Amino acid sequence: MxxxxxxxxxxxxxxxxxxxxxxxxxxxxxxxxxxxxxxxxxxxxxxxxxxxxxxxxxxxxxxxxxxxxxLRYLDDRQYAAMRAGAMTRRGLGVRRVKAQLYVDGIAAKDSGEAIETAKGAAMTAAIGFARRRRFGPFAVNATDDPKLRERQIAAFLRAGHSMTIARRILAVPPGDEAVLAMLDDEAMLD
Incomplete structure (x- = not known):
């Protein structure tokens, strides 16, 4: 002391x-x-x-x-693109990206392109989030516990994903390779 x-x-x-x-x-x-x-x-x-x-x-x-x-040491448009890309790669959704760019003081004119890119990668980010957290098709065991499903949906929402995407991913049972392949293909198109 x-x-x-x-x-x-x-x-x-x-x-x-x-x-x-x-x-x-x-x-x-x-x-x-x-x-x-x-x-x-x-x-x-x-x-x-x-x-x-x-x-x-x-x-x-x-x-x-x-x-x-x-001197070009600061570029808000480039910073927004970098920050949004990093967040989507971590599995965070569009709402979290928008909120963080707002907190970082990025104007709407500078953040627009970055947010559109995050919207395009929304499904990829959500699948990455589910894979990392082992939700839905990436779970070890299938469960029908409604409280667990609510907690998982809440985790998706806190991560900035939409309710539609969360429900769609969580509806896929663990080990369903066909639906998982379809989700992966859809994510690559986004």
């Missing part, structure tokens, strides 16, 4: 526009990010520090974000 410092021991470090630029560069070098996330990060750093420049701190944050965009 001796290694921890009390919060009152931390003095606010001085922060100026030049240091803010350095922080932004280090952040975009380390993380794939959106403009809104970078601006939130920089404004948090401003709040945690003592601002020493004459210009407004929030204007400096916006100026640094503009500079990072001009």
């Amino acid at each position: 001796a290694n921890r410092r009390a919060p009152s021991d931390r003095s606010k470090r001085p922060l100026g526009a030049a240091r803010l630029d350095e922080l932004a560069l280090a952040y975009v070098a380390r993380f794939a990010t959106s403009r809104a996330k970078l601006t939130r990060y920089l404004s948090r750093k401003v709040r945690e520090s003592e601002w020493i420049d004459e210009i407004d701190a929030m204007a400096a944050c916006e100026a640094v974000a503009d500079r990072m965009e001009q």
Whole structure:
């Protein structure tokens, strides 16, 4: 417990526009990010520090974000495509993708193409989710427990999939290779 410092021991470090630029560069070098996330990060750093420049701190944050965009270190459209692709590969549905892009501050004009791609891969993502969680046709044993089915549908919904897709996948009994092949073929078309 001796290694921890009390919060009152931390003095606010001085922060100026030049240091803010350095922080932004280090952040975009380390993380794939959106403009809104970078601006939130920089404004948090401003709040945690003592601002020493004459210009407004929030204007400096916006100026640094503009500079990072001009240098092409930030591209919200590319970030949306990358984030949506990663989420669908993990088996998450369109609603979760939309929600995450909204949280990341991606505008509708930049996220539209990524969301359409996620919609096209909805069945593939749902099948991947079912395979990973061993639901429906990927279950070890067939069960008729309605409570288990409700929990599985709830898991699909939390993952952002539609009720229709969840019910369709869960209707396939374990080991039914013909229906499973049909679902896989449909997923490849999506």
